[in-house]
Amino acid sequence: MSEVRYASPIDEQKYGAYSAFSDSVASCEEETFRFGERIGTESYPAESGRYHVYLQYVCPWAQRVQIIIDYLGLENVVSYSYLDPLRDGRGWAFRERTGPDPVNGFTLLRDAYLSTAPDxxxxxxxxxxxxxxxxxxxxxxYDDTIHDFSTVFEKLKNTGRDIYPPALREKIEELLPWISEKINYGVYEPAFAVTQESYDAAVENLYQALDALEDRLSRSRYLLGEVITLADICLWVSLLRFDLVYYPLFRANRRRLIDYPNLWNYARELYAIPAFKKGSRFDYIKETYYSNFAYLLYRGIVPALPITDWEQPQDRIPLSGK
Structure with a gap:
């Protein structure tokens, strides 16, 4: 790449506001996730220097991949780069504060998609x-990437760590859907509830799951014993964001993470590990979540319900690892 190129600044008047939905296809989700080639196959073998991952500091699903790469010691095998935290109608973009696209010189993530599939x-x-x-x-x-990077580069990693050990795989696969439904997606349910009843149910379901995790971690250092697994990584990225955005902004306001002694200690212990801390940009996370949510609230997409048990967020230092 000979020339460093960046997208122009955010301009919603020219490009419109960002939307997570597309009106141009019958199934936006199916169209969005149409790319499903797996690393480790004959066409795409696990090779050093071959693959690059486009990431975003804000996205918990993207952070899982970064943690896996760095925790397993694959940073010299698989490269990755970040996009700017804010979006207009063009979607994710490369700008100065997070750096350029080091592989193709694209200015927009959309360029990577369209260069592969023009339609x-x-x-x-x-x-x-x-x-x-x-x-x-x-x-x-999401699930393809975490499983591929957890397994197929075994001979190329520079650590002895294994986050998907054969002896625990069945238990990991039992936990992952539960974590995804109850926590990763569960934190969004209170935010998008459209009635008091649906809000109450969403909060109850979320905190029942957190209570179960608190109990589990009172008897186990990590989710499956004394070793960090893929399940811990998938849970932790949501815990990182909980008190910063989910509690005050998503109205998941019954208790904070810091109010759960075992979950809090568990989250802080993982945060102290360099691979977990590396991609944890609280400033970008807060900037994006609060900007996007304010827009949704303004448009009426997220209702401003009269939630009776709302608690004002207390000022505190977020996860510090100290």
């Missing part, structure tokens, strides 16, 4: 895996 009409998302050898985007499916 793409979905919403460009992260994490997105680019194959240097074929010059195309090959996968943007």
């Amino acid at each position: 793409f009409k979905g919403v460009p998302s992260v994490p997105a895996v680019w194959d240097r050898k074929t010059s195309r985007l090959i996968n943007n499916r």
Whole structure:
């Protein structure tokens, strides 16, 4: 790449506001996640230097991939880069504060999608895996990426760590859907509830799950014993954001993470690990979540319900690892 190129500044008057939905296809989700080639196959073997991942500091699903790469010692095997935290109608973009696209010189993530599939009409998302050898985007499916990077580069990693050990895989696969439904997506349910009844049910379900995790971690250092697994990584990215955005902004306001002694200590212990801390940009997380949510509230997409048990967020230092 000979020239460093960046997208122009955010301009909603010219490009419109960002939307996570597309009116141009019958199924936006199906179109968005149409890229499903797997690393470790004959066409896409696990090779050092071949793959690059487009990430975003804000996205918990993208942070999982970054943690896996760094925790397993694959940082010299698989490269990654970040996009700017804010979006207009063009979607994720490369700007000065997070750096350029080091592989293709794209200014927009959409460019990677359209260069691979010119008829793409979905919403460009992260994490997105680019194959240097074929010059195309090959996968943007959340679960595919975490499983591929957890397993297929075993001979290339520079640590002895294994976050998907054969002896625990069945238990990991039992936990992952529960974590996804109850926590990763569960934190969004109170925010998007449209009635008091649906809000109350969403909060109850979320905090029942957090209570169960608190109990589990009173008897176990990590979710499955004394070793960090893929399940811990998938849970932790939501815990990182809980008190900063989910509690005050998403109206998940019954208790904070800091009010759960075992969950809090667990989250802080993981945060102290360099691979977990590296991609934890509280400033970007807060900037994006609060900007996007304010827009949704203004448009009436998120209702301003008269929630009776709302608690004002207390000032405190977020997860510090100290």
